[in-house]
Amino acid sequence: MVRFKNRWLLVELLPVPAPLPGRAPTGQPQEGLTSKQIWAALKQSIITHFGDTGWGAVGSSLTIKYFSPRTNLCIIRVAREPHKIAWAGVALMTAIDGRRYVPHVVHVSGTIKQAQLAAIRHNREIVARYRARAKLPAGYQDSYEEYLQTSAQEIEALQD
Amino acid sequence: MFADLNVPVPTLTKQQLTQAASKKGKGKQEPSGPPPAFSPAQITAIESRLDLLVHCRYILFLVVKRVLIMALLVGYTIVAFNQTVERKVDPKTHVNTLDPLLAQLRKRQGVVYLKRLTIVLDEDSEKGFGLTNGNAALFAPYDLLALVPTTAASFSLACLTHTQPTPLTTHIIALPLTLPRLPFNLKHTLIRAALKNGAVFELGYVGALGGESDPALSLPSGGESGAGAKRNWWAAAREVARVTKGKGILVSGGVWNEADLRAPRDVANLITVLGVSQDIAHDASTKVAQSLVLRAQTRRTYRAVLSEPKVIIPSLAVPGATDIEMKDDQTQLPAPADQGTNGKKRPLEQGGPNDTTLSEPSATATQDGSNLDGASRTKKKKRKAAAS
Numbered sequence: 001m002v003r004f005k006n007r008w009l010l011v012e013l014l015p016v017p018a019p020l021p022g023r024a025p026t027g028q029p030q031e032g033l034t035s036k037q038i039w040a041a042l043k044q045s046i047i048t049h050f051g052d053t054g055w056g057a058v059g060s061s062l063t064i065k066y067f068s069p070r071t072n073l074c075i076i077r078v079a080r081e082p083h084k085i086a087w088a089g090v091a092l093m094t095a096i097d098g099r100r101y102v103p104h105v106v107h108v109s110g111t112i113k114q115a116q117l118a119a120i121r122h123n124r125e126i127v128a129r130y131r132a133r134a135k136l137p138a139g140y141q142d143s144y145e146e147y148l149q150t151s152a153q154e155i156e157a158l159q160d
Numbered sequence: 161m162f163a164d165l166n167v168p169v170p171t172l173t174k175q176q177l178t179q180a181a182s183k184k185g186k187g188k189q190e191p192s193g194p195p196p197a198f199s200p201a202q203i204t205a206i207e208s209r210l211d212l213l214v215h216c217r218y219i220l221f222l223v224v225k226r227v228l229i230m231a232l233l234v235g236y237t238i239v240a241f242n243q244t245v246e247r248k249v250d251p252k253t254h255v256n257t258l259d260p261l262l263a264q265l266r267k268r269q270g271v272v273y274l275k276r277l278t279i280v281l282d283e284d285s286e287k288g289f290g291l292t293n294g295n296a297a298l299f300a301p302y303d304l305l306a307l308v309p310t311t312a313a314s315f316s317l318a319c320l321t322h323t324q325p326t327p328l329t330t331h332i333i334a335l336p337l338t339l340p341r342l343p344f345n346l347k348h349t350l351i352r353a354a355l356k357n358g359a360v361f362e363l364g365y366v367g368a369l370g371g372e373s374d375p376a377l378s379l380p381s382g383g384e385s386g387a388g389a390k391r392n393w394w395a396a397a398r399e400v401a402r403v404t405k406g407k408g409i410l411v412s413g414g415v416w417n418e419a420d421l422r423a424p425r426d427v428a429n430l431i432t433v434l435g436v437s438q439d440i441a442h443d444a445s446t447k448v449a450q451s452l453v454l455r456a457q458t459r460r461t462y463r464a465v466l467s468e469p470k471v472i473i474p475s476l477a478v479p480g481a482t483d484i485e486m487k488d489d490q491t492q493l494p495a496p497a498d499q500g501t502n503g504k505k506r507p508l509e510q511g512g513p514n515d516t517t518l519s520e521p522s523a524t525a526t527q528d529g530s531n532l533d534g535a536s537r538t539k540k541k542k543r544k545a546a547a548s
Contacts, residue, residue: 014233016419017226049390088433091426094369100419104234105426 006061007083008115010107010122011090013038013072016100032069033096039064041096042076046089057082058089065112066158068151071123072101075115075158083108112160119155123148162424163238163449164231165276165304165332166364166412169224169257220257221264230418232271235425238449240274240304242414249279249290254298274453276304278334281314291328299328304456306332306362312344319350323357327459331452332410334362337396338389346403355408358455360448361400364414365427367393398434406436410452411444 013033042062046055061079068074078086090103107118127144136142224241231239241258258275265273277299279289291299299305307322307330309315322330333354335342351361370390401409411431415421422430424445431441 014230016230084429084432087426087429091422091430092369094419102230102234102419102421103426104423105429 005080005110007078007080007086008065008109008112009076009078009083009087009090009105010109010115010118011074011076012104012106012122013074013096014102014104015072016102033067033072034069035064035067035074037097038067038074041093042086042089045093046085049089049092050085054082054085054089058086062086066119066155068154070147071126071151073119073122075119075155077112080110112158116155116158120152123151162236162445163240163453164236164413164424164445165238165240165274165410165449165452166242166334166362166414167224167227167231167239168242168244168414168416169261170220170416221261224261225265227415227418227421228265230421231413232268234421234423237270238272238274238453240276242276242278242306243302244278244280246280247282247284247289249277249295249298251290251295251298256298256301259301274303275301276306276332277302278306278308278332279330280308280310281318282310283314286311286313286317291322291330293328296327303453304332305330305459306334308334308336310336310339310343315344316347316350319354319359323354323359325357325458329358329456329459331359331456332362333359334364335396335400337363337393337400338367339396340388340392342396342399346399348403351403351408355404360408360410360452361404362410362412363397363400363431363444364412365422365430366414366416366420368397368430369420369422394434401431401434401436406440406444408448409436409440409444410448411441412449 039062042064043055043059046058050057058078061077061082063077064074065077066073066075076086076090087105087108090105093103094100106122107115109115109118127148131140131142131144228239241261243256243258245254262273262275279291281289291305305328307314307318309318318330318333322328323333354361367389370387409431411427413421425442428438428441428445431444432438436444
């Protein structure tokens with residue numbers, strides 16, 4: 001039987017210049033990114049570096065499945081054979097819509113379930129980092145809790 | 161676990177310092193000299209220069225700090241700060257900019273800071289560029305030494321002479337990947353000799369992104385930045401990967417602008433596009449880097465001997481008789497002068513009394529074969545556990 005195999009890339013787009021670590025992950029002063037803009041920038045990057053053949057290999061299967069403007073976390077689905085091309089395209093992407101970002105691929109998995117788990121884990125790590133910086137006492141209730149829950153729900157809601 | 165062994169530190173040229181100081185008043189040529197009695201004008205001049213130095217250092221520190229923070233955010237734990245020197249190292253004018261910088265950086269848990277010096281070689285350096293035993297004290301504070309050859313002669317010099325295990329070994333050979341045409345052929349024999357001696361070839365990924373490399377000095381003989389640099393980078397990097405078969409490759413940043421930094425696994429994926437297999441590419445930023453740092457510490461030893469060699473005096477070849485073993489301190493080992501390159505022999509795992517027939521020729525071999533030289537055998541103490 002022929003199953004269509006995919007790779008799910010979990011990409012964090014770190015904005016440059018980096019915001020101060022004390023600031024919460026919510027809220028961006030400028031207008032947010034959309035998944036369409038990311039897709040366009042990724043397409044441009046693959047065409048520049050791998051040409052039309054590269055885009056032809058990747059393009060039909062490349063989709064941005066999830067993007068959260070608050071954490072700049074992005075989940076991209078590609079087919080399994082050309083996933084290295086797509087991954088390299090992500091790594092070589094320097095700017096989206098004129099603004100510079102550092103793309104950081106956090107996790108690559110073969111199933112959407114693992115990608116979801118990795119995304120939730122990543123969010124928790126980021127929040128833990130913020131909390132450690134702010135040196136909050138344990139058990140302190142802050143807005144991060146509610147944010148973690150909403151983002152977890154959004155991620156769980158992803159369908160293949 | 162991931163190492164970025166090239167975080168460049170911009171150099172404060174002496175010219176910048178004296179230029180800025182002379183605007184404010186009389187400046188002295190020698191920044192560090194115990195001054196005799198001063199007139200008030202000179203004192204203000206010196207103070208203004210000190211302010212500038214502190215200010216410049218602070219800006220330097222800020223610039224480097226941003227790259228460092230981004231690197232840590234993205235997952236690097238071993239970071240080497242790189243000071244670049246052009247053409248030759250002059251003991252009179254060489255300033256170690258890394259020590260004060262490191263003093264200013266906060267100690268971060270789980271992160272290792274290293275110091276590295278890179279010397280860019282061109283035609284003028286063929287006669288000599290200061291990497292001599294006389295200047296060895298200058299190089300002692302640096303953990304890693306690197307060379308960037310730009311001509312064929314300097315390349316063969318770098319590969320053959322400077323990878324020998326001495327206190328001045330340059331373990332890293334960084335090729336300028338953004339030059340329009342790699343000026344020399346990468347000859348397989350040279351590269352193999354360098355790899356055997358334990359050197360690694362460095363690929364800096366900033367060229368692949370078309371990022372700016374080194375705003376202070378543009379690479380000698382003109383490396384470009386932008387689309388042209390990217391094309392040259394892919395061509396040259398592919399060539400290096402082909403000749404070394406991926407084995408002795410070290411991947412590092414060389415990133416000036418923090419926006420050009422990339423996560424270690426992303427970089428490993430870029431190297432696989434060059435034709436290197438996935439596990440070797442992953443090793444290029446982990447195992448190769450770590451063993452390189454360890455190997456670089458052998459600069460402090462004599463001819464890269466790491467372990468405590470055991471001298472075995474063979475008894476007469478009587479089956480059942482055990483050999484007399486003497487432990488020898490590594491500084492007292494009477495290593496013959498040309499043993500440096502012979503150290504490839506693996507220290508023999510002897511089977512004890514069963515092997516006494518082999519013990520005679522092998523005992524002499526162990527005397528000099530215990531030289532674990534820098535190349536591939538440097539690990540912790542190798543004890544002949546089987547023998548005892």
